[in-house]
Amino acid sequence: MLKVEDNELLTRVGPRAPMGRMLREYWMPACRSASLVADGAPQRVRLVGENFVAWRGTDGRVGFIYEACPHRGASMALARNEHNGLRCIFHGWKLSVDGKVVECPAEPADTRDAFAARLKVGHFPAREAGGMVWVYLGKQAEPPPFPEFEFNNLPDSHVCARRALVHYNWLQGLEAHIDASHVGILHSGFLNAGKPTAISARDLGLAAAHKAPRTEMHVTNYGLREGALRDLGDGKTYARIRELVLPFFTFIPHAVDEPCSGRATVPVDDEWDAEWYIMYDTQKPLTPETIELLFAGSSGDPDNFASNLGGPENLWHQDRGSMDRHFSGFPRSVPFEDFIIQESMGALVDRSGEQLGRADVILVQVRRMLLDAVRDFEAGKPAPWNIAREQYPNIRAIATTIPTAMNWTELNAVETFREQAAE
Ligand code: FES
Ligand SMILES: [Fe+2]
Structure with a gap:
């Protein structure tokens, strides 16, 4: 038998819940490697109470970002996957696998690049092993050792x-x-x-x-x-x-x-x-x-x-x-x-x-x-x-x-x- 508050502590996994914060400190499987095709459809992944998108770029690398576009929140699951970047179909912002905004075509041409360089993208370290894409969603600058099972x-x-x-x-x-x-x-x-x-x-x-x-x-x-x-x-x-x-x-x-x-x-x-x-x-x-x-x-x-x-x-x-x-x-x-x-x-x-x-x-x-x-x-x-x-x-x-x-x-x-x- 558990106290109600202990049950809550153990089971709630969202970003503000204590257990949710702790579980983010471990590498976790997110989706199957084979479900991501180079230049193919991005895949929605819901994990620990948040929505993400996993995708594979032209060069085969995997990106893992929040589903919400860093501009105004349109779903990046709808995005175009083109030339090593995921392009939001709303205003065309293009994100690279390593989590940078590389294009924002609706901005004035003379300030575009400087503006893009300042932007932050919620992206996360991803690794592939055992036929799975693994992600680290935690707060440490250096992720924990990869689980070499x-x-x-x-x-x-x-x-x-x-x-x-x-x-x-x-x-x-x-x-x-x-x-x-x-x-x-x-x-x-x-x-x-x-x-x-x-x-x-x-x-x-x-x-x-x-x-x-x-x-x-x-x-x-x-x-x-x-x-x-x-x-x-x-x-x-x-x-x-x-x-x-x-x-x-x-x-x-x-x-x-x-x-x-x-x-x-x-x-x-x-x-x-x-x-x-x-x-x-x-x-x-x-x-x-x-x-x-x-x-x-x-x-x-x-x-x-x-x-x-x-x-x-x-x-x-x-x-x-x-x-x-x-x-x-x-x-x-x-x-x-x-x-x-x-x-x-x-x-x-x-x-x-x-x-x-x-x-x-x-x-x-x-x-x-x-x-x-x-x-x-x-x-x-x-x-x-x-x-x-x-x-x-x-x-x-x-x-x-x-x-x-x-x-x-x-x-x-x-x-x-x-x-x-x-x-
Ligand atoms: S919401 Fe994605 S580019 Fe505007
Ligand atoms: Fe069983």
Whole structure:
């Protein structure tokens, strides 16, 4: 349970909200790289309660600016994309990728250039990696180290990043990704069917058979590691170790021969969330079949793969007739079950009425970490969890069997996988 004011502090993300100001201090995915074509249509992007436009110039570079034209606010999503500049169709101001006004043709010819040189454009650093355009919307002159996750440095064929726009606050998205205790219940229709789902380890049957794991947490400088531990007898423990890289990223445990699975929950505004599903394989290219396992039943639009989710008016197309075979009545794919449950709680859930149990301990921990961070940030401390570039490639989730006597926090996932792959 949370006090109403703490819930507000955690969930409000606009430019004047404390959490909104802090979240701007992290690199965040904004749109898919492939959705921007050189000299093609600019794309509207709503992020943390503000409207932006992303576009690709003639030379391939990406620009990221406020949607409102710096002259009088016409939408730059309507602009012409011509010769390395975005030209507003109202009075013809032309903006460069690096955020300068390079032409303002309606001004008198003799003062035009001097006038243009004085103008300020709200533009933001943008980078491309992992098939996504990343932006930094914060206040520091020097952005934080770029998150060099493994998937940001793989060949294109090894990574698939898709986005779903869903009607709930970002914290609901994050809480769904860190909540291990729902996996064996909400998703049991998939687990019991023995269907490979690509986001769950093949041996997730174990998770279904032992619904209540022992959960332990280990706080790190980037967030949290969570171990969901199930005793198998014979001195063995099945450990699912999830990585939480605050504030946006979660990595879901998987076995050595399965693709890795990352999630980012990035606020669109207070009531909408961009859910990024990032599947990647460090060893080999992904196959269309593997990708399809994760996105089965999706709309086919990689920029909004759950646009066919439905809503409260049709109970998200729940198929009651399937419920004797599929627990939730949502047999399309695992992500759909998560999205629907979060939307069903309302766009911005009031946590003051919750009744939490022992299984919810990680939620309590993460909320406390976020509350401490945002209060410290408001008091003038730097945003936490922005780690050194070299640390990012070592963050990987894992599902494996370990000796019960072993301390799971000492398990290095990257090394363990290397050893298992060699066996
Ligand atoms: S509003 Fe864009 S040029 Fe005037
Ligand atoms: Fe889930």
